[in-house]
Amino acid sequence: MAKNRNVGIIGIGQTVHSSHREEVNQPEMIHEAVELALKDAGMTMADVDCIVHGNMELFEMIHQPDMWHVIGDGAVGKPGLRITTGGTTGATLVCAADTLVASGMHDVVMAIGFEKLQEGHTTGGITNMADPLWGRELQTGALTGMTADAMIEEFGEERAKYAAMKHRLIMDQHAMLNPNAHRRFGFVEEMLPAMIANTPPLVGELRIVHMCSQSDGACAMIFASEKVVKKRKAKAAWVKDHVTVHREETFNLFGNVEEITTMRYAAQKLYERNGITDPRKQIDVFEMYDPSSWWGLDWIREFLMLEGDEHLKMVEKGEIGINGKFPINPSGGVVATNPIGATAMVRVAEAAMQIRGTAGAHQVKKPVKLALASGFGGTLWTVLVLLSKKRPKLAEK
Amino acid sequence: MSRRAAICAVAQTSYERDKWYLRQQGMGMEVVEQLIKATGLDFSEDRGIKQMVTVSDDLFDGRTISDSAMTDVVGAHYRCEEKVSQDGAQAVYYALSIILSGYEDVVMIVGHCKESQPSSRYLVSHMAFDPFFTRPVGLDYLAAAGLQARAYMNQAGVTEAQLADIVVRARRNAADNPKIKDLPAVTAQQVLASPMWADPIRQLMAYPVTDGAVGLIIASEERAHELTDKPVWITGAGNCYDDFFLGDRDLAGTANLQNAAARAYRMAGIKKYGKKAVDLVELSDQYAYQLPMWAEGLGLCGAGEGGAWLARGGPDKMRVNLTGGMLAGNPMMLGGLVRVAEAALQLRGEAGAKQVPGAKRAVAQGVTGPAGQLQTVVVLEN
Amino acid sequence: MAETKQELIDLRQILEIPQRFATGPVMGRFLRELRDNQRIMANRCPKCGRFQLPPREVCAICRVPVTEFVAVGPEGVIQSYDLVYYASPDPLTGKARQAPYTTVNVLLDGVEGKDTLWHLLNETDPKKIKRGMRVRAVFSETRTGSIHDIKYFEII
Numbered sequence: 001m002a003k004n005r006n007v008g009i010i011g012i013g014q015t016v017h018s019s020h021r022e023e024v025n026q027p028e029m030i031h032e033a034v035e036l037a038l039k040d041a042g043m044t045m046a047d048v049d050c051i052v053h054g055n056m057e058l059f060e061m062i063h064q065p066d067m068w069h070v071i072g073d074g075a076v077g078k079p080g081l082r083i084t085t086g087g088t089t090g091a092t093l094v095c096a097a098d099t100l101v102a103s104g105m106h107d108v109v110m111a112i113g114f115e116k117l118q119e120g121h122t123t124g125g126i127t128n129m130a131d132p133l134w135g136r137e138l139q140t141g142a143l144t145g146m147t148a149d150a151m152i153e154e155f156g157e158e159r160a161k162y163a164a165m166k167h168r169l170i171m172d173q174h175a176m177l178n179p180n181a182h183r184r185f186g187f188v189e190e191m192l193p194a195m196i197a198n199t200p201p202l203v204g205e206l207r208i209v210h211m212c213s214q215s216d217g218a219c220a221m222i223f224a225s226e227k228v229v230k231k232r233k234a235k236a237a238w239v240k241d242h243v244t245v246h247r248e249e250t251f252n253l254f255g256n257v258e259e260i261t262t263m264r265y266a267a268q269k270l271y272e273r274n275g276i277t278d279p280r281k282q283i284d285v286f287e288m289y290d291p292s293s294w295w296g297l298d299w300i301r302e303f304l305m306l307e308g309d310e311h312l313k314m315v316e317k318g319e320i321g322i323n324g325k326f327p328i329n330p331s332g333g334v335v336a337t338n339p340i341g342a343t344a345m346v347r348v349a350e351a352a353m354q355i356r357g358t359a360g361a362h363q364v365k366k367p368v369k370l371a372l373a374s375g376f377g378g379t380l381w382t383v384l385v386l387l388s389k390k391r392p393k394l395a396e397k
Numbered sequence: 398m399s400r401r402a403a404i405c406a407v408a409q410t411s412y413e414r415d416k417w418y419l420r421q422q423g424m425g426m427e428v429v430e431q432l433i434k435a436t437g438l439d440f441s442e443d444r445g446i447k448q449m450v451t452v453s454d455d456l457f458d459g460r461t462i463s464d465s466a467m468t469d470v471v472g473a474h475y476r477c478e479e480k481v482s483q484d485g486a487q488a489v490y491y492a493l494s495i496i497l498s499g500y501e502d503v504v505m506i507v508g509h510c511k512e513s514q515p516s517s518r519y520l521v522s523h524m525a526f527d528p529f530f531t532r533p534v535g536l537d538y539l540a541a542a543g544l545q546a547r548a549y550m551n552q553a554g555v556t557e558a559q560l561a562d563i564v565v566r567a568r569r570n571a572a573d574n575p576k577i578k579d580l581p582a583v584t585a586q587q588v589l590a591s592p593m594w595a596d597p598i599r600q601l602m603a604y605p606v607t608d609g610a611v612g613l614i615i616a617s618e619e620r621a622h623e624l625t626d627k628p629v630w631i632t633g634a635g636n637c638y639d640d641f642f643l644g645d646r647d648l649a650g651t652a653n654l655q656n657a658a659a660r661a662y663r664m665a666g667i668k669k670y671g672k673k674a675v676d677l678v679e680l681s682d683q684y685a686y687q688l689p690m691w692a693e694g695l696g697l698c699g700a701g702e703g704g705a706w707l708a709r710g711g712p713d714k715m716r717v718n719l720t721g722g723m724l725a726g727n728p729m730m731l732g733g734l735v736r737v738a739e740a741a742l743q744l745r746g747e748a749g750a751k752q753v754p755g756a757k758r759a760v761a762q763g764v765t766g767p768a769g770q771l772q773t774v775v776v777l778e779n
Numbered sequence: 780m781a782e783t784k785q786e787l788i789d790l791r792q793i794l795e796i797p798q799r800f801a802t803g804p805v806m807g808r809f810l811r812e813l814r815d816n817q818r819i820m821a822n823r824c825p826k827c828g829r830f831q832l833p834p835r836e837v838c839a840i841c842r843v844p845v846t847e848f849v850a851v852g853p854e855g856v857i858q859s860y861d862l863v864y865y866a867s868p869d870p871l872t873g874k875a876r877q878a879p880y881t882t883v884n885v886l887l888d889g890v891e892g893k894d895t896l897w898h899l900l901n902e903t904d905p906k907k908i909k910r911g912m913r914v915r916a917v918f919s920e921t922r923t924g925s926i927h928d929i930k931y932f933e934i935i
Binding site (some may be wrong): 003005057058062078080081099105245265 | 468491495527
């Protein structure tokens with residue numbers, strides 16, 4: 001089992017993500033992203049063979065929204081597919097688009113992820129994922145303080161809280177450089193002690209400032225076969241590999257320790273398949289799906305397969321900053337911008353922008369040859385995508 | 398680079414009006430157990446099932462991320478699972494691409510839907526319409542079908558009496574389908590006397606409310622031969638969207654289905670439908686008028702000739718929906734996947750009383766959305 | 780030419796689709812035992828021996844059907860908990876929840892493995908809750924075959 005054909009990302013479009021997009025309806029908002037992606041690729045809709053679409057429908061309560069959205073995404077008269085996998089949807093759509101092009105069934109596939117969270121209730125919508133018979137009364141969307149508790153127990157309250165807030169700070173500093181980001185506060189280091197002391201709690205030690213945005217936004221990406229990339233002399237970010245790892249229906253975490261998180265498992269597989277033995281050295285930038293500062297902090301250890309307090313040190317020393325040794329989320333990440341059906345795709349889009357050198361003010365300065373992007377959702381699932389600047393060498397048949 | 402993909406196993410639960418005694422997980426488990434038994438596959442990291450494609454709908458399930466409920470029973474713990482939230486024939490199209498891409502050699506598809514769970518399946522489809530215009534005017538998939546039915550019947554010369562005969566035939570054919578339960582035979586008079594739901598669609602002309610699950614194992618050529626001695630090759634797949642607002646569409650026409658069929662036929666190396674080229678057809682007739690309408694779109698007869706095709710016995714002659722079709726009762730979301738399953742059983746020689754002797758090639762079709770807005774066509778060969 | 784600002788019209792609605800959720804034999808048995816016998820039933824995987832709470836059709840890790848039921852609890856130990864300050868809407872009722880409330884993962888006596896029962900704790904003062912504390916299920920007077928037949932867990 002080895003990929004048959006190379007697939008390059010040659011067009012990226014994102015709306016400005018915001019909580020105030022009342023001036024557009026869903027297909028209009030998607031249309032913005034589609035137009036931007038086509039413009040970026042120097043293409044028109046006629047060049048696109050297939051559209052893959054996804055979101056989390058219970059937020060907006062639209063059944064089969066891709067039907068209505070054909071009036072905005074150009075799918076009329078074309079093939080298409082709709083895949084929805086919760087928070088990981090955007091990244092799953094990337095995998096699907098990549099697969100469809102690699103199969104040879106289509107040469108150019110556009111993937112579209114979107115959400116209009118202001119049209120529903122985010123936490124209520126996520127709570128709806130729980131089993132109606134036993135979990136739905138209890139779940140509070142994606143909000144939990146258990147990771148914070150676990151980290152406080154492992155590293156001590158002061159150190160853990162400071163590291164989480166430092167992570168938050170760095171993400172905001174990055175968001176300030178990203179004109180598409182939703183929430184851009186302008187936090188500075190001096191504010192941290194007051195923020196730690198005063199931010200209102202949501203659940204346990206998970207405080208409002210730690211938690212991701214609830215955004216309206218859309219992202220569209222154009223995936224092309226090697227033949228098309230060559231013919232158009234397009235600037236491509238190549239899809240090198242991807243891994244998707246789901247886990248059982250329950251959360252069963254914390255206090256019920258898993259053998260291994262899906263993040264670490266996905267990383268293990270991906271690194272092994274791609275000859276990555278030292279991810280911090282070999283990977284140039286990581287767009288991680290960080291639904292909260294606590295998770296964003298905790299999962300550095302999982303994705304980079306570290307032990308002990310290595311990950312805390314990375315954050316404390318600012319190594320994950322945009323000019324640091326291992327930049328994480330130069331876009332500002334999910335904590336700054338979260339249009340859920342698009343979010344995981346935005347991670348891949350931002351990673352692709354870093355490779356193509358089109359990230360503008362939030363471009364990392366060092367050359368980017370390999371970029372990693374993660375998606376998160378469901379009962380702690382992971383989708384991990386590896387992009388490369390160099391066209392991948394396909395395995396011999 | 399000529400990879401091929403084959404269906405190696407087919408599994409279905411029974412289709413019933415109300416599977417109150419099982420929840421989604423229970424239905425899925427039945428399907429998975431049958432598939433594992435048929436192929437001897439496990440879920441091991443090296444040669445087991447690592448890629449699952451599920452089919453379900455969040456609004457029908459009343460559950461966000463409806464596939465998270467199915468993770469356990471489809472064996473997706475620490476494996477890859479992706480949910481297609483459209484008619485299951487789309488999952489076949491996607492699974493084909495997974496095999497052809499080289500990424501995986503084995504894919505398991507498991508789809509489920511319980512139309513009995515929401516107070517009305519039409520309340521669910523009502524939500525497919527935009528909140529500002531088409532929803533407030535009262536559209537749902539039934540009303541949309543009614544509008545299409547009237548336009549189509551006028552154009553193709555299809556009569557109400559012919560619709561009644563289609564229903565009678567479907568139920569008679571379904572009597573030989575071991576998966577169809579509690580579907581009484583009806584007379585044409587009973588059909589014509591049944592309550593009017595959305596003119597011209599009467600109650601008995603609509604597919605009945607149904608619960609069920611269905612699954613397939615699809616594998617690459619090298620694995621297929623170890624999993625089954627009767628592989629059914631997926632030689633063509635195509636799909637195509639029509640426009641959304643009913644007024645923007647040629648409601649009586651089948652342009653998008655013709656487009657989807659053309660793609661599938663081209664990929665399969667056939668120019669068009671022909672009785673010699675295709676031994677049987679499984680199409681998703683959610684409502685009786687769709688039998689001749691989708692037949693036109695697939696090329697079984699010319700445009701506007703549906704009525705004439707029915708009159709000369711087209712469905713029997715061309716071996717369409719020999720086990721009852723969707724009219725006999727499959728839930729929305731699964732119609733097209735069941736069509737693929739039934740066609741595959743034919744090509745494996747396992748269709749029992751309805752077996753077409755020596756069947757070599759079949760066409761299966763699925764629909765998603767209002768009035769067939771998204772059409773999917775799959776070509777199978779043994 | 781000056782552009783007149785367009786008035787934005789929005790549409791506010793509450794959408795609901797009534798549901799009748801089937802329980803199936805496994806969850807059904809769990810709920811029936813709560814209602815009729817005030818007993819908490821887990822099920823045990825025949826392969827790895829782990830208990831699941833509530834019981835589920837298969838063991839996700841071993842990928843085998845699970846059919847053996849074992850009564851556990853009603854007492855156990857707090858493995859972890861969440862103090863929820865945020866009052867979010869409950870999608871089952873459409874109403875906002877009363878906050879604060881505490882959700883708790885209880886490792887019930889008799890459970891082999893680490894699977895906890897997720898439920899409510901009737902204490903919302905963080906100073907009074909600690910991991911490792913013993914708790915007990917308190918059953919409702921009127922029981923209907925729902926997870927609410929356990930009213931909450933209380934600290935012993």
